[in-house]
Amino acid sequence: MSDQAHLTIVSDKNAGTHAQVLSSKYDVAGPRYTSYPTAPHFSVDFGCNEYRQELIKQRGSSIAPLSLYVHIPFCKNICYYCACNKIVTRDSTVSRRYLNYLNKEIAMQAELAGQARPVTQLHFGGGTPTFLNDAELTELMHHLGQHFKLSDSPDREYSIEIDPRTVNKDRLALLKGLGFNRLSFGVQDFDPEVQTAINRCQSFNMLLSLTNAARLYQFKSVSYDLIYGLPKQNLQSLTNTLEQVLELAPDRITFYNYAHLPARFSSQRAIDRHTLPSTGQRLEMLALIADVLTTAGYVYIGMDHFVKPNDELAIAQQEGRLQRNFQGYSTCLAPDLIGLGVSSISSLRHSYAQNEKDLERYYEQLDNNRLAISRGLRLSHDDEVRRHIISELICNLNLDIKQVEQHFQLCFFEYFANILETLKTYQKDGLILMESDKIRVTLEGRSMLRNICMTFDRYLSSDAQPRYSNTL
Numbered sequence: 316m317s318d319q320a321h322l323t324i325v326s327d328k329n330a331g332t333h334a335q336v337l338s339s340k341y342d343v344a345g346p347r348y349t350s351y352p353t354a355p356h357f358s359v360d361f362g363c364n365e366y367r368q369e370l371i372k373q374r375g376s377s378i379a380p381l382s383l384y385v386h387i388p389f390c391k392n393i394c395y396y397c398a399c400n401k402i403v404t405r406d407s408t409v410s411r412r413y414l415n416y417l418n419k420e421i422a423m424q425a426e427l428a429g430q431a432r433p434v435t436q437l438h439f440g441g442g443t444p445t446f447l448n449d450a451e452l453t454e455l456m457h458h459l460g461q462h463f464k465l466s467d468s469p470d471r472e473y474s475i476e477i478d479p480r481t482v483n484k485d486r487l488a489l490l491k492g493l494g495f496n497r498l499s500f501g502v503q504d505f506d507p508e509v510q511t512a513i514n515r516c517q518s519f520n521m522l523l524s525l526t527n528a529a530r531l532y533q534f535k536s537v538s539y540d541l542i543y544g545l546p547k548q549n550l551q552s553l554t555n556t557l558e559q560v561l562e563l564a565p566d567r568i569t570f571y572n573y574a575h576l577p578a579r580f581s582s583q584r585a586i587d588r589h590t591l592p593s594t595g596q597r598l599e600m601l602a603l604i605a606d607v608l609t610t611a612g613y614v615y616i617g618m619d620h621f622v623k624p625n626d627e628l629a630i631a632q633q634e635g636r637l638q639r640n641f642q643g644y645s646t647c648l649a650p651d652l653i654g655l656g657v658s659s660i661s662s663l664r665h666s667y668a669q670n671e672k673d674l675e676r677y678y679e680q681l682d683n684n685r686l687a688i689s690r691g692l693r694l695s696h697d698d699e700v701r702r703h704i705i706s707e708l709i710c711n712l713n714l715d716i717k718q719v720e721q722h723f724q725l726c727f728f729e730y731f732a733n734i735l736e737t738l739k740t741y742q743k744d745g746l747i748l749m750e751s752d753k754i755r756v757t758l759e760g761r762s763m764l765r766n767i768c769m770t771f772d773r774y775l776s777s778d779a780q781p782r783y784s785n786t787l
């Protein structure tokens with residue numbers, strides 16, 4: 316590890332105290348804005364027929380690129396912190412039945428979307444995509460290739476989430492051969508006590524060997540997903556984990572905060588809440604992570620994401636062309652994303668649609684030769700205005716007010732008169748810089764991006780009960 320990467324806790328006491336005061340003030344429940352409006356606001360009034368109409372409309376107008384998301388819901392073991400849509404099973408035969416239905420859905424969706432549209436972005440998520448065996452993964456990629464126009468371009472983003480416990484070097488070689496060029500490893504934490512407390516034990520050496528293999532096979536990027544706020548985690552254990560992460564030097568690092576919501580996610584009931592770090596400790600952890608990773612040279616692009624300075628996400632952000640969808644930040648997002656598999660969400664130009672979350676209902680709909688859409692939303696003009704603003708702030712940390720006014724034919728300061736006071740408070744707290752024609756997010760404001768975006772969210776006041784995790 317280089318000297319530059321050596322770990323230090325924030326040394327400027329005044330700066331540290333100011334940051335903590337702000338952090339406490341802005342530590343409230345709020346969405347992560349992978350979409351706007353967010354999924355809880357999708358409605359059953361938007362179903363299969365509405366989705367078909369929207370998709371056919373887009374196909375008719377262009378051969379614009381497509382993004383695909385494929386959801387594999389199965390996992391062999393339960394991780395206690397998990398808040399994903401997954402099915403835990405040791406029965407490896409369940410994936411055969413699932414693949415049969417998924418193949419049917421792929422054919423139906425491709426027919427509607429148009430098979431000439433190049434797929435510039437593909438993401439396998441879960442659950443655990445590598446729950447599928449080698450033959451099943453191969454079959455699935457071939458089936459996608461038969462129905463959609465998969466890309467060979469080196470610029471494509473074909474990524475897959477990896478549970479390190481389910482792969483070896485040979486499996487990584489297979490994934491490369493199938494066309495994936497990006498890997499995202501679920502690391503969470505390297506501390507053995509924390510790993511036991513969350514029921515996810517995987518060694519540093521396992522990650523070392525897989526990361527080396529990923530480099531050997533020339534994957535374009537290796538990402539690590541980590542979590543802070545886990546049971547038994549403390550500043551020292553986190554410091555050790557950060558040291559180990561820096562030793563492996565992934566291209567991208569995402570540091571999520573753990574949201575303990577046992578009433579909603581039953582697996583979290585296995586976590587002893589007395590072993591969770593306090594709010595104050597979580598805020599110290601957040602400061603430590605940002606300090607250590609930026610000192611080591613990573614660029615904090617916002618929303619928990621850190622990347623190497625020469626990473627294309629960092630460059631795209633500097634050039635104001637970074638984008639984001641359900642799978643995270645991207646440089647080559649297509650105008651339409653099709654979600655495939657149980658619970659997956661499609662994001663078309665002017666609408667969202669989500670598949671059935673229940674596996675048997677998903678199968679039942681496809682048995683009836685219907686797409687498994689259960690709910691969705693067609694965006695209003697106001698939704699489109701706010702979606703654009705939230706996306707610009709999250710991706711490019713900068714809002715061009717004049718451009719919003721011209722594009723949407725409105726006067727920004729009149730349209731958003733009711734939130735100007737809040738924006739002024741953010742300016743006073745140092746989170747944003749407001750000019751007559753620009754809003755810029757400051758370095759300090761990057762940690763509070765969710766709060767800043769919440770100000771533009773028209774739906775939040777109608778939320779009867781908190782359904783989101785805390786912002787910090």
Ligand code: SF4
Nearest residue numbers: 390394397399401442
């Ligand atoms: S965290 Fe990932 S691997 Fe663990 S149970 Fe949840 S979906 Fe499965």
